[in-house]
Amino acid sequence: MTPGASQIAFDNVSKFYGEVLGVNKVNFSIEPGITSLVGPNGSGKTTLMNLLTGLIKPSHGAIYVLGLTPQQPIEFFRQVGYCTQFDSFPPGTNGYDFIYWPLRLHGFGHDQATKLTNEALDRAGMTPVARRKVAGYSKGMRQRIRLAQAIAHHPSVLVLDEPLNGLDPMARAESIALFGAIAKQGMHVIISSHILEEVDRISDRVVLMSSGYVVAEGQIKEVRREVRDHPMQILVRCSNAAKLASAAFELDHVVEAKILSDGQSVLVRTRDAEQFSLLLNKIVSAGLVEVDAVAPADDDVNSIYQYLIGSDGGPV
């Protein structure tokens, strides 16, 4: 992979914590706009962001951000702002100093640093409480002051780990609007979030992660298509496994229907979970089969997949 000067590129990146896998063989590039990292807890989103910003080093592979690496910190961190998930602050600091002093470390003089600090506080809606100690802030305020610090030096790449956590609905809406405005200026905004509704609404593209692997990436429409082609596994426990399996086989989207060894369970692999659910409802209504339990067999990622696909194929 040859990284361009306007690209963020992961080149075959793996990270192991001893024997534990963080992320494995990650290969993708990110264009300007909003990119969301989506996946369940432990899927490797934070690891990927920490790798991107040099807080941890890859065990294999390389990462390029606009042609730079974290080994060139002066140039790199003038381009990158990272709002981490760590809810900790230097003891005794207040909101203003929390933004002002890192700006001085950037090399800005007092006047310029003051101007940028006030601007960042204003954008994050933190001006009225800027002189209060951070220790006295609410969770939402702490989140916003971290965001203010990350954007204060006008970075070209903004990395936000769970930036909507702890924010009230109004603050969420304001933050999302802020991310949109930043992305419109041609910047890279990389967001990880569990709040999928918002991710779906604001993202230009998504990267789906599971157990340290990137399982899908691209524009949301492309991912939906990719996920549609990826059969989902559904386990059904019922009174007549053979009858359910033969009925399932008649559907085009069912790839496989396997009766398990207990004789009362069927593992169905389907490309259209919704259509299969309708079939199941019909069979149960007709009294042909009594269903005891239905469960997705590929649980965590499945819920994300289901959401991203949406009930009608469009955005939810």
Added chain:
Amino acid sequence: MSVQESVARAQSTLKEQPWRLFATQIAILVRTEVRRNLFTRRRIWVYLLALIPVLFIGTHDIFSRYHLDPAQIEDDTEVLAGVIQLYYLRLGIFFACMGIFTWLFRGEMVQRTLHYQFLVPVRREVLVVGKFLAGVVISILLFATAVLACFFLIYARFGSAGRFYVFDGPGLAQLGSYLLVTALACIGYGAVFLALSLLFKNPVVPGAMLLGWEAVAPIFPSWAQHLSVTFYLKHLCPVKLPVDGPLAIFTVVAEPVSPFISIFGLLCLTVAIVILSCFLIRRLEVTYTAE
């Protein structure tokens, strides 16, 4: 690549560095760290380490002020030498530096704030130098003040005889030597503990081993003694202690060297250890979690 080419390349690399920015960043780091670490409840035990002899000497002054004999100045000069050589250099400054310098990076990890330092456009080497200098400022401020206070309390109670000893006798030169030794001890121990904190997750055990090494180094060959901080400091102490028996190991000077060599040697050792810390910081990763 020839040696000349290597040298030319190194020179051009050095010229390209933004030294003015580095200096500004170091000044800001020192200011921030001193503010954060000097006046904090976490440092109360360090203040106590510095002040214990001051309190003892002060208390002694209160109870013995009516039994003063000017001839006693020589004895009290040896008492002061003992306090500085056996307490401050061996224990007080050692443990204080252990607390101050290991906390500079380990403390950031414990408080989960190290990532803020790693996410600004500051070279990690600059970060090491800035934090090291902050530790040096804090420890020298505390211990130079304590040594000054001890000196003042020892000689002030002798009145005119004390003033004569300080200003017309060897007192002022001795004070200068003690302050120099105190500063060098803070610098030397500080560099060692900074490196240990980057090498080990828990620097207390290696710190205890270092304390042992500093105690037994005099019985080792000359080249090995050069790796001990107190080796350089002993030569700079102005008053010889009349210590016999096993305790003499702490004060005996087996191979005298000039003050210039002592100062230069300790500063070289310090620079070498700080450079090692600069290499160690490069491999440091932020591995604490958000939980």
